[in-house]
Amino acid sequence: MSRKKTIDRVDLYTATEELILEEGYSSFHFKALAERLGVARSTIYNYYDKKEELITDYMIHLLARSVERIDDTAHDPEPVKGLIRLWSRYAHIHQMLQIMPYIDQEASDKVKENVRRMFQLFMEMKEKIGVILTTGEEATKIRQDVSLSTRIGFIMATVQIPIQGMTEEEWVDEVYTILRDGLYTKPTDTR
Amino acid sequence: MSRKKTIDRVDLYTATEELILEEGYSSFHFKALAERLGVARSTIYNYYDKKEELITDYMIHLLARSVERIDDTAHDPEPVKGLIRLWSRYAHIHQMLQIMPYIDQEASDKVKENVRRMFQLFMEMKEKIGVILTTGEEATKIRQDVSLSTRIGFIMATVQIPIQGMTEEEWVDEVYTILRDGLYTKPTDTR
Amino acid sequence: MSRKKTIDRVDLYTATEELILEEGYSSFHFKALAERLGVARSTIYNYYDKKEELITDYMIHLLARSVERIDDTAHDPEPVKGLIRLWSRYAHIHQMLQIMPYIDQEASDKVKENVRRMFQLFMEMKEKIGVILTTGEEATKIRQDVSLSTRIGFIMATVQIPIQGMTEEEWVDEVYTILRDGLYTKPTDTR
Amino acid sequence: MSRKKTIDRVDLYTATEELILEEGYSSFHFKALAERLGVARSTIYNYYDKKEELITDYMIHLLARSVERIDDTAHDPEPVKGLIRLWSRYAHIHQMLQIMPYIDQEASDKVKENVRRMFQLFMEMKEKIGVILTTGEEATKIRQDVSLSTRIGFIMATVQIPIQGMTEEEWVDEVYTILRDGLYTKPTDTR
DNA sequence: CATGAATGAGGCTTCATTCAT
């Protein structure tokens, strides 16, 4: 039919993520993206009208995928540990979400719509975590005397903890240990 | 009142913080700053050659002040709770630090120097927290079987947990409760 | 129905006119035209290399048709009124001619040739009007003490007069009345 | 106080008009304007944020001035002739107004406001002409049996009539003659 | 022919920054 494509969505997404993680969001322009992809800048405009549309499309894709994975952790013998492990693997999502405030949401209607969708997915994610914390067998072991939002927030905040020279699994173990038993030694242990 | 035609550092810092917290770092230009201060844009250049110098100067000032406060928490009957409380109060520091990756560190030598200093202060902060966690009376109650960096990271991560419709003190209580005892009910409690 | 994937000249002309009258000449691009026609932009290039060629071709077609109609008015019992009526009907020609100055005549040789042809047709039109004004029975009633070009210009200028809430025929009557007898009441009438 | 200005409003207006009359509105960019003024393109942005704002400001200025002049013609012994003469002198206004449909009114709020203002001035102009045609001594000589809007439209349309190798005053005479007495010789004259 | 893909040219804008007063 026509000329072969040199860029496809996947390439775009990959280059977008690389560019942002390596250079920061402030370096994310179609100019830089085009250089990385080896195409003319205007070529990218045939795919996306605004950089904000590209980046939010990508973030939705990323977020959607990780929301799906949460379901898997629900069947883990230790679901909360599963979540932590999921976090460690999708750490870059967190970094990507961090740039949200820098995205010009007024750039276009599509961007606004995308941001709305991301917010939705984010809610969904929290809800799924909430379900794990309040229903099912695991929930019987989890304290219910602290507001759900704080419990969810706590789990999500752990993504911020630096890995600092240990393996992924070591990090998961350590974080899970504190999250489960607390920072303090147990009074019962001292008996 | 008529606009002040002279600026002082405090005004600069105040305007800088306000601008960034209200509009985001991407809106932080000398242009916007000048408008907010009611002076000509070029006037700011009499004080700062680069916006990066201004912002890092300000962040150092902010960071230095909060590092000082950590010492106070050490004398708290519950030092870790004190840290949490400090966090909730200095939440905007966290927001400010978040923009670090967006600062062009190559802007000038002074900027580089400032960033170095900030890193130092950050280390200092962690160290002070480390001291609280490993020495003194409180330390005897804190688990030492998890790497210090993870413990510190955990405490610092709590700043991310949303407050969501509770008072500051309620939030502090909830967060401290989980941090201290863990997310799970204690086996001993079920006995 | 599915979009036609083949274009013919008539469609091109229709879409061209619609696009220009609805959106203005500044919105006349092959991009917009292609969208309206439901074909790929590059397809249009199989017919026209330049948008200027298309538009001038179309204008020639339009102009030629209206020049033909002038002959009909010559046999009207009131030829000048016939011209006015012709005007009211072909008002969009006037709009189309208005965009002439915005056409880049240097776009191609064909464009230059087309513009030349349009000028010719325009001359022809004026000439035909001139003939009506200077020969034949009607001419005996028309004042010859004013330069022909001004007389012709006067008639052609009437196309600019707004219709403003009357019927076409009312407008024709009013305009013709003034054109024939003048704006002033006649001294003879007051006698 | 500060550096001497190299461009002022008048220069801007002059260059704007020249550029448009010589090259057409399609060539009216800040780039071209800057070249003509011998300044950097960005310099113009210190005066006007959008080319549409500049051009509409200029057109308002132009229109306002010519509206004022209408009052003068009212005291002319032959007010309608005065209007015609005014037209011939301000012919370029007409050309400028012709470009109105090409101005992107959505460019900014200021543009929208300006366009509103122009419309207002235009109405005012018509009204003033209407007053001349319907009140005062002159009005007694003017036919009132044709709608006012057509009479006004007629006068305004005369600006379109080409001058074609005569002096301004000759043109004014010819146009006024036809406008006053009509295109046809009077029946009384043939008696 | 029709088309999807790629591109270059050109215009738009925003700021940081310098400079003369």
Next chain:
DNA sequence: GATGAATGAAGCCTCATTCAT
């Protein structure tokens, strides 16, 4: 010091146009 003026660099964006299939 404070300021208004001017500017360059850099990013944004839209099309016309070419080309291979």
